[in-house]
Amino acid sequence: MPETVLADTAAKAPDAPRPKRNALFGGRIPLARLRDLALVPAIVVIAIVGQIVNPVFLQTDNLINVLQTMSEIALLVLAQTMVLIVKKMDLSLESTMGLAPGVAAWLVVPTGATHGLGLLPGAWAIPLTLAVGAVIGVINALLIIRFGLNGFIVTLGMLIVLRGVLTGISGGQTFFQLPESMLYLGTAQWFGMPASIWICLALFAVAIVVLGWTSFGRSLYAIGGNVDAAKAAGIRTDRVLWIVIVTGSVLAALAGLLLSGRLASVASAQGNGYIFTVFAAAVIGGISLNGGKGTMFGAFCGILLLFMIQNVLTLGGVPAQWIGALNGLIILVALAISRITGGKVQE
């Protein structure tokens, strides 16, 4: 009897009593998921305020501009969100974003004006960038998982080392004359929108599905929520952590590629200081720094909200000298907004 109950439920018609409480839209969307939509009202409000401040705000060109400028950093948010959900942190993402395309440019750009070596043909640039990202991820994972070092400090160290390596190989200068292949993703237009926006949106869509609807994605939450329980449930926790950390670094390398393509250069300070915005966006989007909580959609809303507020301020004619101070203020305000609309104490 008890054995048979579970055996063939898949074949049975869904006539089981469906829980009505906590469920909306015929039980399809549990109330818990609606919490992810907490930032949507805030985004709508900012859009209305933006439109009042300057009618340019809601024009397609401006919106595309907002999406494109945030697309690179949004990929870092995506990577960091995965890492935060498994209760780790990766500070080195921002220098990976600079170093990965930096190494590619170093090996590909011809000698002459910049510090390039010109050893490899231009077609190698993209694979090289992603490979450098993967290698950095493997080093991080090795130190954190294999050797059991503290993830925060390991990636802090990596952040400094990688930044230094980029300064070293570039001689503190900017790489120009990047090959066609490196420029393509940052400059191409697909169906009337920059390719980087498509890539960003597509990756977020994939991440939302993976984290919400696959056992692999759910194992991230299990590990972040209670790693012992996850192990007891038969999840190979170390393997999942490896995949998350390495994927995160590869995503950061891709973000770097998009940024370098758009700016047609790799500055030695590329990505510098991004990590603070990334963390702010994740927390605003409802990702818990204690692991196991938050969704990809929330994280996307977080970074979108930040960039919309920034855009509104620019359109409002705020002097450029004040943008730095305002950026910090925006993070605090956005955090407060998400606390109000989310209604939960942030951790």
Next chain:
Amino acid sequence: MSDGERTATPAPAPADDGQAHAGLPVVEAAGIVKRYGPTVALNGAGITIRPGETHALVGRNGAGKSTLVSVLTGLQSADEGTVTFGGSPAPRLADRDAWRQRVACVYQKSTIIPTLTVAENLFLNRHHRARGPLISWQGVRRRAQELLSTWSVDVDPQTPAGDLSVEQRQFVEIARALSFGARFIILDEPTAQLDGAAINRLFDRIRDLQRQGVTFLFISHHLQEVYEICDMVTVFRDARHIVTAPVAELPRTELVAAMTGEAAADSREERASSLDVGVTPALGVSGLEGETYQGVTFQVGAGEIVGLAGAAGSGRTEVAETVVGLRAPTAGEVEIAGNRPRLGSVPAALAAGAGFVPQDRHHQGFVPDMSIADNATLSVPKKLGQNGFLSRSRRDRLAAAMIENLAIKTPGPDLPVSALSGGNQQKVVMARALADDPKLLVLINPTAGVDVRSKEFLLGKVEETAETGTGVLIASDELDDLRMCDRVLVMFQGRVTSEIARGWHDHDLVAAMEGVDLHA
């Protein structure tokens, strides 16, 4: 992970059909030796559990119970010895699925992931998929609902697991264990955090499942529970197997003797009242109102021991926590040894002369990684030196006196508290409560999760303290804690409903706590 679909369908485990293998034990461990470095955790110990029985495993802290559990559940391999399930040897350690079909354990520490829903916890890593790689949440919810109703667990599968009560969490964990096909379940101190009514519900559930052919290994510090629910009992002491006998044939005194290695007095003698009416009462509470209690008024005289009994949710814990300032009341007054501390402030209550042992030592009792000395002197910095500077030598002297006074088993005051056994941890918490020679001592569940010996010791210490003129308030539903009280105030649904003088019978007090009048 690709085999998630298949493992969700429990294959009949060898131990399933008790009839076919009636002769073979569900599990048999023999000659198990397990060493951790120089410590021998199990020394040739063994246990045999027959189908359908509820088998108790008792022993003092450190007797090797937990080690045996981790060997029986395949979390650790034994250095020597064999484990068999229904006559066939145990699976490889790496084969988690095979282990889960044979045995499941509900640990004291939750193996539920608080941030996920109940449904997802039940089917973690074996989610229901309609087709393709994507999870069908509808299917997961439906199957969770079915599983929970099969075993009549009244929990909404959509609630976040973190919102469950301890009792609900245990039922969910039991249901999950059964869904893997295991018909042998280890309960590791399941009653430690439950109140009387919940324990009864748990026992009803255990009897129910027992009738359906589930075998239990029950680990508990509470011997009366062993007599209530178990058929067989096995005693471990100092990493060795001492005795296995039917519960009915082993009287309480002999059981305690087997656990401690010496004959223990069956019951403590009556203590003489140490109430001193000539001195200001240690505690006066009048008209106290809070979210979960109303109109609470009582006094504790100097040198008097007063019990505050009641089921979980009766408000007893909240009242005690209000007295020491952990909670603020909405109305009413608290007077500690003639002083009126600011309500809702722990420092004010301590300054007024209170000392207390909080409800959950792991959460509020101590800082696990700090040393015994630091923990014990945490609340009395002014005794450690002047001008805000602490004197190490003075701290160590103070701590050494406490360690001796409370007979804490430790190589020295520098050991982190987390390295101590449960009983000794509680002694550290008690030492801190006594550190400032309080006029009023408030104890909330002082002996939860503490072995028999430490329990007697702690309660003895309380009596000693009362004799020095300290008033004691014990908020607990543990009858052994309340037995030495001069009087017991019983709370029911937020009100003090009756006062019982010393010399009560167990059933009177239990009835009062449950709100039943036996003499009506």
